[in-house]
Amino acid sequence: MALAARAAGAVTEVVGWGRSAETLERARALGVIDRIAPARADVARGAAVVVLATPVRSLGEIAREIAPALAAGALVFDVGSVKVNAIREVERHLPRGAFVACHPIAGTERNGPDAASPLLFEGKACVICPSAGNGEEAVATIEALWTAMGAEPVRMDAALHDRVMAAGSHLPHVAAYTLAGVLAGLDPEVVSGLLRLPTSSLRDTTRVAASSPAMWRDILLDNKDQLLPLVEKLAANLDGLRAGIAAGDGDRIEAILSTGKSGRDRLVPS
Amino acid sequence: MALAARAAGAVTEVVGWGRSAETLERARALGVIDRIAPARADVARGAAVVVLATPVRSLGEIAREIAPALAAGALVFDVGSVKVNAIREVERHLPRGAFVACHPIAGTERNGPDAASPLLFEGKACVICPSAGNGEEAVATIEALWTAMGAEPVRMDAALHDRVMAAGSHLPHVAAYTLAGVLAGLDPEVVSGLLRLPTSSLRDTTRVAASSPAMWRDILLDNKDQLLPLVEKLAANLDGLRAGIAAGDGDRIEAILSTGKSGRDRLVPS
Numbered sequence: 001m002a003l004a005a006r007a008a009g010a011v012t013e014v015v016g017w018g019r020s021a022e023t024l025e026r027a028r029a030l031g032v033i034d035r036i037a038p039a040r041a042d043v044a045r046g047a048a049v050v051v052l053a054t055p056v057r058s059l060g061e062i063a064r065e066i067a068p069a070l071a072a073g074a075l076v077f078d079v080g081s082v083k084v085n086a087i088r089e090v091e092r093h094l095p096r097g098a099f100v101a102c103h104p105i106a107g108t109e110r111n112g113p114d115a116a117s118p119l120l121f122e123g124k125a126c127v128i129c130p131s132a133g134n135g136e137e138a139v140a141t142i143e144a145l146w147t148a149m150g151a152e153p154v155r156m157d158a159a160l161h162d163r164v165m166a167a168g169s170h171l172p173h174v175a176a177y178t179l180a181g182v183l184a185g186l187d188p189e190v191v192s193g194l195l196r197l198p199t200s201s202l203r204d205t206t207r208v209a210a211s212s213p214a215m216w217r218d219i220l221l222d223n224k225d226q227l228l229p230l231v232e233k234l235a236a237n238l239d240g241l242r243a244g245i246a247a248g249d250g251d252r253i254e255a256i257l258s259t260g261k262s263g264r265d266r267l268v269p270s
Numbered sequence: 271m272a273l274a275a276r277a278a279g280a281v282t283e284v285v286g287w288g289r290s291a292e293t294l295e296r297a298r299a300l301g302v303i304d305r306i307a308p309a310r311a312d313v314a315r316g317a318a319v320v321v322l323a324t325p326v327r328s329l330g331e332i333a334r335e336i337a338p339a340l341a342a343g344a345l346v347f348d349v350g351s352v353k354v355n356a357i358r359e360v361e362r363h364l365p366r367g368a369f370v371a372c373h374p375i376a377g378t379e380r381n382g383p384d385a386a387s388p389l390l391f392e393g394k395a396c397v398i399c400p401s402a403g404n405g406e407e408a409v410a411t412i413e414a415l416w417t418a419m420g421a422e423p424v425r426m427d428a429a430l431h432d433r434v435m436a437a438g439s440h441l442p443h444v445a446a447y448t449l450a451g452v453l454a455g456l457d458p459e460v461v462s463g464l465l466r467l468p469t470s471s472l473r474d475t476t477r478v479a480a481s482s483p484a485m486w487r488d489i490l491l492d493n494k495d496q497l498l499p500l501v502e503k504l505a506a507n508l509d510g511l512r513a514g515i516a517a518g519d520g521d522r523i524e525a526i527l528s529t530g531k532s533g534r535d536r537l538v539p540s
Contacts, residue, residue, distance in 0.1 A: 184533030263454030
């Protein structure tokens with residue numbers, strides 16, 4: 001985001017803070033940030049816009065910490081994958097209307113300053129979930145920033161966003177991580193065979209399991225109400241397919257696979 | 271395969287047979303095949319090499335049907351995803367040593383003559399599972415054909431192949447199809463949201479669920495012994511993650527995600 005905003009001429013100075021001094025130094029060395037804030041509580045001092053890009057369950061605490069140094073009229077936004085809780089937790093600590101909840105539908109399984117690209121948001125949607133406290137001017141300012149960074153803003157109710165992402169992102173991560181967990185337990189002969197015979201199905205189906213466990217822990221916890229019923233459906237589907245295989249029931253297996261294919265074909269038209 | 275063999279100058283004439291007259295005509299119109307066999311039992315007549323590319327549980331019956339017309343010295347190979355059963359079912363109908371079990375680790379979720387590409391095998395591994403009856407000359411001939419088509423032959427014991435593919439291909443398909451099955455049941459508002467906000471995680475995690483249900487029904491049935499224990503492990507992992515989310519147990523969730531990440535990072539080095 002720092003690279004994209006800089007490339008767009010949308011920022012004059014980027015001040016960074018993070019848990020790891022090493023990562024911060026690396027970000028400065030790469031020109032991602034201009035300087036490192038002396039402490040987390042200082043990162044917002046003098047800023048026109050503050051971006052919170054941390055695991056979603058830390059957003060409230062960070063908002064509380066930065067609030068005293070926040071300039072009048074400064075805007076704060078996040079980039080997290082769950083929005084209802086973020087709005088509730090952050091807004092309680094900030095001036096009314098200062099927080100604009102955002103979720104760019106972009107990113108990869110990689111992280112850290114070396115994975116940064118100014119083109120990350122190019123042509124990607126960025127969901128904006130205005131809250132009751134947001135004025136139109138604040139929302140429009142943040143939308144303009146996303147547009148400058150290459151993204152296409154899409155306004156959506158926070159509750160609907162959380163339902164959509166439970167299905168379209170959080171559940172796929174649950175599937176990928178649990179599948180990859182099985183692969184972690186394979187015996188060495190099979191692992192060696194797989195390294196000789198890489199399959200595109202394994203590569204694609206598990207890709208997002210390379211993502212940060214700490215980030216995804218928070219997302220799965222934070223969107224529990226929307227996600228849990230879908231996880232239960234996935235478990236039921238899996239159990240049905242398991243039973244079909246165990247019984248050698250080709251018709252049952254084919255019916256389950258056909259339902260899956262129709263779901264895929266509807267949501268990802270070829 | 272027809273396009274790749276033709277591009278390599280490895281074939282003089284390609285004769286095709288399939289269940290659908292429409293598909294056969296389309297393949298001929300596109301120049302994928304030269305002519306259509308009058309009936310399935312005739313497809314092998316006069317052929318030096320016969321390729322069986324059908325759902326794996328139909329291989330034995332087809333071998334039985336084509337055997338009477340098979341020329342002396344002709345070779346037969348398949349391209350199926352399960353090898354122990356294929357060898358047993360096909361060899362009982364063909365002259366000793368005539369069948370060479372093959373599995374190119376290539377292909378996409380698409381099928382039919384319009385999806386054909388002469389470059390499909392370029393740089394991809396093709397597993398050859400020699401059986402006790404195979405002479406070195408027959409295996410070398412089939413390997414040379416694969417090499418001509420751009421693939422890199424890899425010899426492997428059939429039983430090990432089936433274990434490797436259960437983990438590296440069949441289980442990922444189980445995960446993708448059951449995940450996509452959940453998405454098939456989403457309500458219209460969520461579907462509409464997902465179509466506005468396409469995610470790469472959904473796209474990649476479900477990609478192979480666009481594959482042919484009939485083909486995958488047979489694979490899952492045919493490799494049941496290797497696959498079922500892995501499906502059970504996947505179900506146990508999923509239940510563990512479900513329980514962690516339900517209990518709000520961040521440590522448990524993070525441990526499961528970290529195990530998944532280590533499995534992914536080991537098998538698909540970045």
